[in-house]
Amino acid sequence: xxxxxxxxxxxxxxxxxxxxxxxxxxxxxxxxxxxxxxxxxxxxxxxxxxxxxxxxxxxxxxxxxxxxxxxxxxxxxxxxxxxxxxxxxxxxxxxxxxxxxxxxxxxxxxxxxxxxxxxxxxxxxxxxxxxxxxxxxxxxxxxxxxxxxxxxxxxxxxxxxxxxxxxxxxxxxxxxxxxxxxxxxxxxxxxxxxxxxxxxxxxxxxxxxxxxxxxxxxxxxxxxxxxxxxxxxxxxxxxxxxxxxxxxxxxxxxxxxxxxxxxxxxxxxxxxxxxxxxxxxxxxxxxxxxxxxxxxxxxxxxxxxxxxxxxxxxxxxxxxxxxxxxxxxxxxxxxxxxxxxxxxxxxxxxxxxxxxxxxxxxxxxxxxxxxxxxxxxxxxxxxxxxxxxxxxxxxxxxxxxxxxxxxxxxxxxxxxxxxxxxxxxxxxxxxxxxxxxxxxxxxxxxxxxxxxxxxxxxxxxxxxxxxxxxxxxxxxxxxxxxxxxxxxxxxxxxxxxxxxxxxxxxxxxxxxxxxxxxxxxxxxxxxxxxxxxxxxxxxxxxxxxxxxxxxxxxxxxxxxxxxxxxxxxxxxxxxxxxxxxxxxxxxxxxxxxxx
Numbered sequence: 191x192x193x194x195x196x197x198x199x200x201x202x203x204x205x206x207x208x209x210x211x212x213x214x215x216x217x218x219x220x221x222x223x224x225x226x227x228x229x230x231x232x233x234x235x236x237x238x239x240x241x242x243x244x245x246x247x248x249x250x251x252x253x254x255x256x257x258x259x260x261x262x263x264x265x266x267x268x269x270x271x272x273x274x275x276x277x278x279x280x281x282x283x284x285x286x287x288x289x290x291x292x293x294x295x296x297x298x299x300x301x302x303x304x305x306x307x308x309x310x311x312x313x314x315x316x317x318x319x320x321x322x323x324x325x326x327x328x329x330x331x332x333x334x335x336x337x338x339x340x341x342x343x344x345x346x347x348x349x350x351x352x353x354x355x356x357x358x359x360x361x362x363x364x365x366x367x368x369x370x371x372x373x374x375x376x377x378x379x380x381x382x383x384x385x386x387x388x389x390x391x392x393x394x395x396x397x398x399x400x401x402x403x404x405x406x407x408x409x410x411x412x413x414x415x416x417x418x419x420x421x422x423x424x425x426x427x428x429x430x431x432x433x434x435x436x437x438x439x440x441x442x443x444x445x446x447x448x449x450x451x452x453x454x455x456x457x458x459x460x461x462x463x464x465x466x467x468x469x470x471x472x473x474x475x476x477x478x479x480x481x482x483x484x485x486x487x488x489x490x491x492x493x494x495x496x497x498x499x500x501x502x503x504x505x506x507x508x509x510x511x512x513x514x515x516x517x518x519x520x521x522x523x524x525x526x527x528x529x530x531x532x533x534x535x536x537x538x539x540x541x542x543x544x545x546x547x548x549x550x551x552x553x554x555x556x557x558x559x560x561x562x563x564x565x566x567x568x569x570x571x572x573x574x575x576x577x578x579x580x581x582x583x584x585x586x587x588x589x590x591x592x593x594x595x596x597x598x599x600x601x602x603x604x605x606x607x608x609x610x611x612x613x614x615x616x617x618x619x620x621x622x623x624x625x626x627x628x629x630x631x632x633x634x635x636x637x638x639x640x641x642x643x644x645x646x647x648x649x650x651x652x653x654x655x656x657x658x659x660x661x662x663x664x665x666x667x668x669x670x671x672x673x674x675x676x677x678x679x680x681x682x683x684x685x686x687x688x689x690x691x692x693x694x695x696x697x698x699x700x701x702x703x704x705x706x707x708x709x710x711x712x713x714x715x716x717x718x719x720x721x722x723x724x725x726x727x728x729x730x731x732x733x734x735x736x737x738x739x740x741x742x743x744x745x746x747x748x749x750x751x752x753x754x755x756x757x758x759x760x761x762x763x764x765x766x767x768x769x770x771x772x773x774x775x776x777x778x779x780x781x782x783x784x785x
Contacts, residue, residue, distance in 0.1 A: 193295035193313040194248040194256065201246075205286040207239045207399060209389035210246060216387040217367060218250040229358075229366040231383035235391045236371050236539075236563040237400040241272050244342050245282040247367055248314065253340040256314045257364070259322070259357070261345045264538060266299075266318045269344065273297045273314055306332055319354060330356070336363055343368040371563060372556045391598035400566045401544075401577040405591050405647040406462060408454045408582045408684065435584040439551065445584035446482060446549050447489075456493045457687050458644055459547040459580045463526070466544055470575065474542040476520070479529040480550035480561050487529050488705045490549055494527045496689045496697035503529035507708070532557070534564060541569040548581040555597060558590045591647065644682050691760055698763035699755060702744075702770070709770055710736040713778040736778055743777040744770075 201211050213232050220226050234240045248256045258273070260266040271280050275294040278284035284291050298308050300317035306329070309315060315338075322330050341357060341364045358366065368383050394400045410431065434441040445451045459477050466475050477494075481487045487503040494501040502525050504513040513533070519525050520540060528534070528543070531550070546565045552558040565577035581587035711721055714732055721733035745752045747769070748762045766773070 192252075192254050195252040195254060197249075197289060197293065197295075199246075199249045199288055202287065205288070206242070206246075208397065209234050209238045209394070209399075210243045212389070213243050213387050214246050214250055217247055220386050221251050221365060227384060228364075229368070229383040231368040231370070231385045233370060233372075233385055233388035235389060235394045235400060235566070237567045238389055238394050239399075240344070240369050240371070241268055242282045242286070244269065244344060244369060245272050246288075247342055248340055251340055251365060255312060255338050256340045256342060257322075257338040257357075257361075258314060258316045258342045259344065259354075260316070260318050263318060265344055266316060269316050270297075270299050273316060300329060309333070309337075322357065330360055333360075335361060337361065338364045340364060341366045345370055372559050395598075399568075401568055401575055403562065403566065403577045403579060403594075405579045405581065405587075406458055407588065407645045407647060408451075408458050408580065409645050410451075410454070410583070431584045432588065435582075436586055436589055442551050442585050443482070445582050446551065447486065449493075451582050451584060452490065452549065453493060454684060454686075455547055455549060455580055455582055456490070456497065458684055459545050459578075460494075460497060460499065460687060461644075461685055462578045462580065463545050466575070466578070472542075472569070474523050475544040475569070476523075476525070476540075476542050477527040477545040477547055478534065478543045478561075478564050479527060479547040481529050481531050482550055483531060484708050485705055486549070487531060488701050488708070490529050491527075491704075492697040492701035494529075495700065496693045497687050498693065499526040501525060501527035501529065504533045505531055506533065507711070538564065539567055540564075541567045543567075544569070544575065545578045545580065548579065548585065548587050552586065552590055555590055555593045558587070559594060559597070562594065644684050695758075695760040695763060698760060698767065699758070702763055702767055705767070705770060706740055706744075706774070707733065707737055709774040710740055710778065713774050714782075717778065717782060719782060732782075735781065739781045740774050740777045743773050747773060 201214060203211060213234065217230070217232070220230055232243070234243065244258060258269055260269055271277070272282045273295075274281045274297060275284070278291045283289040295313040296311050298312040298315045300315065300321045309329075317329075338361050341361065343354065343366065366383065391400070395402050411427070435445065459479075463475060463477050467473050477499075479490055479494075481490050481503070484505045484507055487505055491501050491503055502516045502519060504516050508516075516525075516528070520528050523542070543564045546562055548558075548561070550561075552561075562577070562579055565579065569575060579587075579591075581591075710733060714721055714736060719732050721731065721736075741752055744766050745754075748758070748766065750758060750762075
């Protein structure tokens with residue numbers, strides 16, 4: 191029995207969302223035409239049921255055998271659950287009553303536990319791209335060219351990669367459907383396949399599938415900074431701050447790395463989090479932060495930690511086991527703030543992430559939308575809550591917010607015209623990050639901000655027809671909260687949080703201890719020394735010996751011993767953090783040049 195060919199299915203509007211039914215219908219009608227293109231694409235915002243739609247699409251063409259491809263392990267696990275016939279409460283088809291619970295299908299998950307003998311019996315095969323077309327591939331060549339007649343790509347904006355092209359070539363007769371929330375990659379390449387259906391973000395918000403979004407822009411009336419050339423202090427007004435933020439990539443980075451402006455973003459995000467928790471009575475709401483790099487992650491962590499919030503971060507350098515430990519704390523609601531660098535993107539969903547603090551530089555709409563998408567998913571039992579996006583006026587986020595507003599109204603014609611912004615990221619071609627001293631950027635240092643105000647900017651603005659409709663509802667005694675979210679409130683003063691010297695010292699001590707390994711790893715890398723290589727003094731690895739030598743240099747620099755850190759002052763910790771890069775470079779040179 192070929193399950194998708196023989197099993198009847200009825201789309202029930204009581205259990206399915208509008209984009210799931212409409213997406214299904216568009217695919218079915220497309221492939222019903224004699225001149226149908228082989229490869230097509232669908233665009234659905236986060237939270238609109240994309241993974242559920244993936245389980246429905248094999249029925250559109252009565253597929254004989256389906257290959258479902260995920261770009262990462264997290265999405266693969268999610269799709270495995272959606273297709274697992276052994277768990278009727280979790281798999282989409284049984285849980286929505288679309289297929290009787292006594293009816294099953296063969297689902298094979300490519301893993302170490304699978305074997306090639308199971309594949310011919312499968313109705314659906316689930317894999318990540320590396321397993322079938324990457325370095326981990328041990329399956330593709332063994333399969334006949336007509337083995338699959340339908341291929342479904344989740345997060346299809348990755349489908350321009352060479353590994354995905356191998357699948358197209360291997361199974362030339364298979365129809366291909368790509369699904370994504372963003373049709374363009376961060377490098378500007380648009381996903382392959384004509385977009386035959388898209389569901390606008392505005393419609394998803396109006397339907398209550400996802401949160402309404404509102405931005406909070408941190409506006410200092412003035413900003414003072416010192417140019418390192420000549421050490422002359424300059425003061426600029428808010429209009430110039432915004433102009434430089436939109437046109438000068440170095441200025442944007444300076445804003446995000448300075449203590450003054452970073453603290454204003456941190457305070458504003460905490461203010462909004464506390465308001466949300468008080469209004470809802472739910473302490474599980476959390477902040478997610480996008481940082482520049484691992485050093486910046488630790489700087490951001492210290493800022494929240496000094497203000498009494500439980501905070502942690504995930505980063506590729508921490509290793510999968512450590513990152514999973516942090517995410518476990520997040521799921522158990524043991525932390526208030528999660529900080530990351532391009533780590534919690536597609537496939538990551540935690541519905542209690544409610545405030546997004548933008549402390550990163552974005553050169554195009556796609557990565558910005560992926561980050562903002564983390565606060566778009568509705569928390570259980572909170573259909574009317576907003577997602578809040580906090581950013582500084584000196585960043586380029588205002589322009590991206592305007593692009594997001596246009597994107598929110600989009601239909602498929604829009605995607606043909608959509609082009610990425612000029613990429614002015616802080617990274618050179620081929621780089622993923624640049625580690626710099628977070629306290630003193632080579633081009634200048636911000637020394638103060640004056641009269642900081644918070645300006646709220648709704649994503650969707652109410653038009654005249656909506657206002658008249660809401661007025662009629664109000665006259666009938668029906669609530670009008672949605673209109674309130676679409677109106678721009680008067681700017682309010684930022685409530686700066688007072689941080690005691692003790693909390694600042696403890697946070698700086700932790701920051702220094704956690705940043706030294708990052709600085710040592712970077713210094714070793716610049717000298718071509720791998721962290722794990724054995725040093726002249728076995729059994730110390732390079733990284734271990736380097737950390738030891740740097741810690742000794744730090745203590746010597748302030749006339750202390752390494753065992754007295756509990757007695758070091760706030761000023762000593764802050765001074766060492768400012769000089770950390772130079773002290774690390776010198777200590778590493780002295781240690782390894784003597785080999």
